[in-house]
Amino acid sequence: MKTRSAITILCILGLFLSVLATCSNADEMSPKQILQLADKARGNYEGVKWTIYIDSTENNEKQERYLNVSARGYDFLAVLTNPSKVKGQKLLMVDHNMWFMKPGVKKPVPISSRQKLVGGAAYGDIAATNYADDYEAEVLPSETIDGEDCHVFRLKAITKKATYDEIQYWISKKRLVGIKAEYYTVSGKLFKTATFEYNHQIAKDNPAPFISKMTIVDAIAPDNITYLHYKDSELVKIPDSMFDVNLLMNR
Amino acid sequence: MFMQFPEKLTGKRNSRVKACIVLLETMMVCSILLWMPPFTLGGEADTGEKSTVYDSFDDFRNHFTSYIKWISYDVFLQPSPSTLNPDNKLFNIPGNFLTSEIRADFSLDMDKMFLVFKPRINASWQRWEDGPQADQEETKTDSFVYEWLVRYYVSSDLIASYGRQNLQWGPAYLLSPSNPFIQNNGQSNPKREVPGMDFATLLWVIDPSWSISTIVNTDQGGNKPAFTLDVSNIHFIGKRSFPDKGRSPIGEGDVRNQIIDILGLDTSFEPGYAIKVDFTGFKKYFSVIGSFKEYDRARLGGYGGITISDAMLLYAEASYTLGSEALYPVAIPHFPNQSILMKSKDDSSELLGMTLLGGTYTLENGMTFVLEGIYNSEGYGNEDAERYYRLRKQAADLYDVPYIRDLAKLVLYQAANTRLRLLRRHYLMAQAYRNQIYDTLNLAIRFTYNIDDGSSQLIPIAEYDIGDHIQAFLVGQYNMGPIDSEFRTLFDHSVMIGVQYTF
Numbered sequence: 078m079k080t081r082s083a084i085t086i087l088c089i090l091g092l093f094l095s096v097l098a099t100c101s102n103a104d105e106m107s108p109k110q111i112l113q114l115a116d117k118a119r120g121n122y123e124g125v126k127w128t129i130y131i132d133s134t135e136n137n138e139k140q141e142r143y144l145n146v147s148a149r150g151y152d153f154l155a156v157l158t159n160p161s162k163v164k165g166q167k168l169l170m171v172d173h174n175m176w177f178m179k180p181g182v183k184k185p186v187p188i189s190s191r192q193k194l195v196g197g198a199a200y201g202d203i204a205a206t207n208y209a210d211d212y213e214a215e216v217l218p219s220e221t222i223d224g225e226d227c228h229v230f231r232l233k234a235i236t237k238k239a240t241y242d243e244i245q246y247w248i249s250k251k252r253l254v255g256i257k258a259e260y261y262t263v264s265g266k267l268f269k270t271a272t273f274e275y276n277h278q279i280a281k282d283n284p285a286p287f288i289s290k291m292t293i294v295d296a297i298a299p300d301n302i303t304y305l306h307y308k309d310s311e312l313v314k315i316p317d318s319m320f321d322v323n324l325l326m327n328r
Numbered sequence: 329m330f331m332q333f334p335e336k337l338t339g340k341r342n343s344r345v346k347a348c349i350v351l352l353e354t355m356m357v358c359s360i361l362l363w364m365p366p367f368t369l370g371g372e373a374d375t376g377e378k379s380t381v382y383d384s385f386d387d388f389r390n391h392f393t394s395y396i397k398w399i400s401y402d403v404f405l406q407p408s409p410s411t412l413n414p415d416n417k418l419f420n421i422p423g424n425f426l427t428s429e430i431r432a433d434f435s436l437d438m439d440k441m442f443l444v445f446k447p448r449i450n451a452s453w454q455r456w457e458d459g460p461q462a463d464q465e466e467t468k469t470d471s472f473v474y475e476w477l478v479r480y481y482v483s484s485d486l487i488a489s490y491g492r493q494n495l496q497w498g499p500a501y502l503l504s505p506s507n508p509f510i511q512n513n514g515q516s517n518p519k520r521e522v523p524g525m526d527f528a529t530l531l532w533v534i535d536p537s538w539s540i541s542t543i544v545n546t547d548q549g550g551n552k553p554a555f556t557l558d559v560s561n562i563h564f565i566g567k568r569s570f571p572d573k574g575r576s577p578i579g580e581g582d583v584r585n586q587i588i589d590i591l592g593l594d595t596s597f598e599p600g601y602a603i604k605v606d607f608t609g610f611k612k613y614f615s616v617i618g619s620f621k622e623y624d625r626a627r628l629g630g631y632g633g634i635t636i637s638d639a640m641l642l643y644a645e646a647s648y649t650l651g652s653e654a655l656y657p658v659a660i661p662h663f664p665n666q667s668i669l670m671k672s673k674d675d676s677s678e679l680l681g682m683t684l685l686g687g688t689y690t691l692e693n694g695m696t697f698v699l700e701g702i703y704n705s706e707g708y709g710n711e712d713a714e715r716y717y718r719l720r721k722q723a724a725d726l727y728d729v730p731y732i733r734d735l736a737k738l739v740l741y742q743a744a745n746t747r748l749r750l751l752r753r754h755y756l757m758a759q760a761y762r763n764q765i766y767d768t769l770n771l772a773i774r775f776t777y778n779i780d781d782g783s784s785q786l787i788p789i790a791e792y793d794i795g796d797h798i799q800a801f802l803v804g805q806y807n808m809g810p811i812d813s814e815f816r817t818l819f820d821h822s823v824m825i826g827v828q829y830t831f
Binding site for chain 1: 638
């Protein structure tokens with residue numbers, strides 16, 4: 078009897094200690110480590126391929142686009158596949174130089190990042206994220222979002238390559254994935270808010286949550302909403318030639 | 329003697345046999361390469377998931393892409409009363425040209441290989457309002473392969489390819505001086521396909537920033553000269569002046585060939601070679617292109633661009649060489665007001681070429697403004713231009729005179745084929761465009777101004793999407809200025825109205 082009690086106490090103690098250790102590990106993780114884990118759920122710096130369905134409503138106008146995207150860091154090649162009127166159009170971003178090509182015309186033309194993708198989606202939203210390396214994190218008091226305890230970071234871009242100048246980012250303490258972000262201009266003005274869902278799992282041997290949906294709401298006109306649905310995600314090492322503009326014409 | 333004008337516009341050929349040959353060649357090459365030991369791209373090899381042999385039709389379908397479009401358009405043309413085309417007798421430009429075409433683009437990505445096959449089938453009807461075929465009509469059908477390509481990944485970063493391609497590069501909108509192979513960059517009319525040429529290329533992607541391409545232009549493909557002249561059939565005062573066809577390499581030819589060469593009458597294809605070095609850095613890029621053609625001189629070109637802000641881009645393109653292959657009007661000694669078009673700068677060591685500077689600015693709503701300026705030192709100065717137009721007028725006046733009609737035709741042929749991309753030296757181009765207005769409308773308007781002769785060209789382009797598959801479009805071209813000026817050389821105006829269905 079005594080032995081059983083002792084084993085029970087030991088088990089409870091062990092469980093308590095392991096929970097404590099887990100909690101203290103999470104608490105002990107640096108902001109950079111937390112951001113690295115959150116980045117993993119939104120792509121891969123080596124490369125990611127995915128199909129993105131963008132569904133946008135802006136000023137009561139609805140827009141839909143399907144894109145096949147191969148991305149590595151901030152570089153990406155996006156081929157529009159649907160609707161038919163845009164089928165075959167291509168976007169290539171290499172080191173923040175962007176090229177657009179229409180089928181038929183063939184010649185890629187350089188475009189600026191002000192040329193919108195669709196609705197509130199930025200070009201950076203169809204590529205993977207690397208907030209851990211591109212932003213400096215300031216830790217803000219924890220908050221609860223939809224009942225989920227979150228780390229809150231104010232991220233300030235430390236590289237010119239970053240898509241956004243400043244981001245306030247909520248990362249779930251339990252799942253270690255980003256669940257909300259607010260994007261600010263250089264002058265500190267909020268211009269859009271995004272929420273993220275992770276209903277995909279990408280690694281077969283060690284399943285981990287992976288982004289499935291991003292919802293972007295315009296800060297000035299909240300009725301302008303853009304949904305990005307990420308499908309068929311595949312982590313792959315993408316070769317340099319994928320982003321060579323010489324190959325864009327026949328890709 | 330002169331090709332039909334619509335063929336010049338579209339680059340279409342009666343090429344059913346050629347299409348079949350190309351198709352067979354493509355299939356043979358593919359078969360051979362498919363039998364070679366399979367391997368995957370360096371990056372993708374890590375996944376170990378992809379193989380060359382498809383396990384199922386679904387797998388094949390996932391690697392196969394098709395893009396099929398039916399396009400029909402009617403072009404209304406108003407030939408210009410210029411001295412280059414007296415009474416439309418020389419170029420025989422139809423007043424109305426109706427075309428219906430199926431454009432199919434197929435590609436198959438097989439990891440180590442990438443295949444492209446783009447067949448075209450069309451039917452056309454044309455009617456002439458004036459010229460030798462005034463009030464006549466003609467209907468014809470054609471089929472040809474617009475582009476085909478076999479790309480082989482020797483490794484993930486070393487890529488060899490061969491095929492017929494419309495090879496384009498450079499940031500400029502008006503034209504791309506740095507491209508020594510294809511002059512038309514297709515930007516003035518998005519509905520008209522620029523004919524491709526046959527190229528063998530080897531691309532080495534050194535790292536994310538640098539790559540080197542070697543390019544060999546092996547055949548003119550569909551990109552035939554706009555107007556050709558059979559010199560062996562030219563008669564001066566009743567005699568055949570150039571009885572044989574063909575040409576010999578420079579230095580080995582007889583007097584006949586030397587005359588043909590210096591007068592720029594040869595239309596035979598010259599294989600071309602180029603090395604292109606590309607660099608891409610943070611918000612900037614540049615390329616340097618060294619090239620030469622077998623009977624031409626070496627040429628150095630390049631382009632580059634920088635991103636000034638999220639709204640503004642600046643870029644430049646240039647190409648320079650020593651001397652020029654172009655024809656210049658040379659005064660004939662002791663005959664005032666008489667000149668002859670010839671390659672007078674063939675042996676010159678003067679640095680000649682073209683520089684284009686440009687920039688774009690995009691507003692918050694997506695409206696983009698483009699401004700480009702061109703300095704073309706290879707072009708005609710005022711004195712050259714005066715001689716050129718005088719010569720053209722003299723030839724036009726003699727066009728109907730018996731015995732010397734062929735001489736007039738020869739001079740006009742030379743005048744139409746000066747080998748200059750732009751006739752004069754100073755140009756400005758302004759363009760504004762906005763795409764996906766209300767997700768249905770693309771609008772563009774381009775104005776090009778020849779500062780030297782005061783002529784200009786206005787090109788409006790409108791595309792309106794009716795649903796997801798159908799698009800109605802309009803492409804206009806209005807040329808303004810003196811009758812004898814660059815932009816009024818062939819048309820006063822043309823209007824293309826059409827509709828396309830994308831499957």
